């Protein structure tokens with residue numbers, strides 16, 4: 019009954035499958051998007067703080083690592099959105115995209131510069147929408163998780179996510195000057211995560227997959243960014259995201275060993291579908307459309323690119339894969355998820371650092387505070 023590995027492989031890289039979804043955003047003007055959430059809200063009468071020591075430690079850490087989006091960032095800095103991301107977004111610097119058969123062959127410096135700007139706006143817009151997804155998912159976790167230490171921690175994450183939505187919205191509005199609606203791939207993924215009524219699926223979809231990808235993407239952008247406002251903003255957001263991913267891993271680590279093989283298989287499939295949707299959305303269909311490029315051709319050409327031109331796409335999985343391994347999802351059963359990650363060429367990250375301890379190293383707020391000179395007098 020199951021589909022063969024070859025079928026899955028063909029489907030993964032089928033431009034028509036990807037395009038079907040890209041055309042699904044029939045109403046980009048909508049202001050309100052409602053998703054039915056049928057989960058139970060769970061009270062617990064066990065108020066024993068610290069019963070889950072690692073979550074308790076994370077909660078205490080979160081309380082002292084808060085920052086203020088309005089006053090800790092210097093919004094007076096002038097930003098040139100054509101160069102703010104540095105070399106990362108310069109699409110024109112490699113042969114594959116300039117080859118005669120490339121759908122971008124006709125691009126000159128002017129077009130690549132415009133692409134750099136549009137791609138930056140698109141990326142930051144998707145992060146904005148993803149941050150709102152995290153805000154809603156984490157509010158949902160406060161309601162649905164049965165452990166008091168997890169409810170406490172998740173409440174701090176709600177504040178973090180509000181701050182993230184705030185900074186991305188402000189940066190787009192004041193420094194970039196154009197934005198994009200949510201990509202249909204991301205919207206469908208967020209809808210799926212919210213709709214699922216099993217509380218651990220919210221964690222897997224949001225904390226492990228979406229936030230794992232965001233943490234890797236922010237890290238990569240942070241390395242290349244030229245704008246000091248963006249550098250500091252990304253660094254601060256990363257401090258928070260590292261805690262969020264750790265929250266996911268620590269919580270699911272307790273739960274998964276109690277599950278049956280059939281239940282774990284469902285989690286593997288959920289993780290892979292989420293991963294695939296995220297890879298598909300990073301093909302930037304909406305940007306190509308705005309640039310007047312045939313979107314299907316652009317998707318097809320990018321999918322066929324040699325690995326060295328897909329490093330950014332692959333790096334997006336550099337936190338997800340080790341965290342899935344740590345949770346046992348990679349090799350459970352017959353290693354179903356390992357095979358899928360091999361097919362989308364991201365398995366090479368399996369032994370990179372997982373995120374359970376990394377959050378302390380990434381805490382920039384604490385580092386800044388320690389670096390401040392002692393008050394005089």
Ligand SMILES: [Fe+2]
Nearest residue numbers: 149152179182
């Ligand atoms: Fe966030």
Ligand SMILES: [Fe+2]
Nearest residue numbers: 152229259262
């Ligand atoms: Fe987050």
